[in-house]
Amino acid sequence: MEQLMTIDRQRPRRRPRILLVDDQRDVAHTLSKLLKPLNAEFRFAEDGDAGLRRLRTEMFDLVLVDLFMPPGDVGGMWLLRRLAEDMIRIPTVILSGNEAQDETIEAQRLGAKNYVVKHKATEELLDVVKEVLADAAHAHWQVATSELPAPVAIPLIRSRLQTDDMHRLRDSIHCVESIFRFSALAAAASFRDLLAERLEKPPSMGTWQSLCRELQGQTAGGVLRDWLTTVADRSAADLVSVRNDLAHGGVPVASWVKERQRDVDDWLELFVTVAATRPALRTVVAGKLEHTGDGFVAEVANLVGSATAVRWQEFHAAEPLRKGRVYLVVADEPVINLWPLITSTPDDRPGHWSISVLDGVTRNGQLRYINLDNGTRVDSEITVADLRSCR
Template structure:
């Protein structure tokens, strides 16, 4: 039987580490991967640096008296929407209400956490996974949102596997393009120019993993890739690339187990990316200069509802993304 929280990445913020580890022991036994920090400032740095599936936040911790509220407020300002469950104690009813207004998804009295925390985390994660496709369709850049929308409408195993693999390839391709556009030029071991002329799903995965190993990889690329491939989890994606190749060459027949494997991966990615990745893409329409600053009007491409008219003001003219292999805007 698969543990309730198998491979679920959870950030735990509590200034009493021994107490936190004791309360979270049932969660760890349920398969969760826990990362502990002891203050709101440490939690902010960690939660904005890599994606998590859930957060457990003690309200009463540094900084100040109610560091949990400070953390939720800062995360909201940063646009990070990782589902948070707060631990409240005696006399913190008002703070618990404020936490829910700042976006906390649920709360548990700290005195009851030893018996309730596991079930509440499992319920919250299950709810988030159930909503993951809708979140991806509404919040991710349009090239990804459109694929997730087609995947959601697939009705049988063959179509679910086919649409799921196409969606996964779209994620790898999009991440690779972001990486190539934002990473300084560097050799990519194992990637030949001929492969990039007609890239396969496996090529996109190789490009992503090679770029991800570079010290200077672009921030938005590494953040996006971490939503799909947490540390040490590349084999799961490689297995699905192998599945795609087996189906394409007639060696493998799609099964319900394949569909479930794909669905789990895509929902995890969709939930993480919708909550954590803050990159945007758009198509420029006009640009003006008033002598001190540039104003660029562009159509933001997010979700499946059509372009969103947007404006960007900057002291420097916006520049096209450049390719990592030759550093020219034309090679994209």
């Protein structure tokens, strides 16, 4: 069989993004030069307030925090507390002008991964940052495959199982498409008429990404918008082309497969970093419900990770949750009803759930799903009218 796809130009690799929060800008720039071998992108903030604003709205792989800076005398500690309160889990390294043991112990208790005394930075900073970045990359994948919504976590798990290069690339692209699809559906749950219009034609990977871009500007700031921004990233658009090449471009040469796998891995690393460092986003299925004086208490099962060994737990909600329906839960934000975009039923194995994700509409107006257990597409009795009417 003729090999049609050949290696093209190499795309730039993803560079780690590091934020330096220090009220002495000249010191911050000097420290960034010590990290030049990382080929990282550096950004700067002059105090804890400015650092917090950037960390709330931008993605970083790591933050270096001066311990003694505004606000107050120990602004680095203030920033760590605020990050913990906001559930922003970006790896942090503390910088201190002296070996203040009490402060550094407290900083690590608040989540800092390590610390470096400034006068030892020339000898220690690069090695410490390398170690923290490597540990974080491993930890982020663990979070992604065990704590993210099952429609995302299950494809992520499967993308790491293949050893054959070609099969690994196909599974990785399938994983990326699953992330696009879930992100679009989660955002479109609040814009159902728009979703119904976009599903009038069979959706593709490009359809899901276009929908994410369209919804990015209409979605209030928060975790879901961070996901949409990552899917809308220019590097993600290149992956749509990879998917189309795999589907229609013939047999690829080995060098093309390896280079495209690096592109996919770069984007997945970006997505996993965003998902693991922002406040948790999870899917739950509702069970029995009780009304209390000031709201409702529902039993919910977390459909995260592989959706196995799922247990019921109490969940307090302002509005009633309908039994058997899937909801999106993001920190303290209002719960989002995902039915009928995502459906779930318990299977024969205790604690296991079968999950299906919307992937189109039949000519008769019935919704078509992908079953996450086996990847098959199934037509349902649920209709577009049901999709539009349910809020």
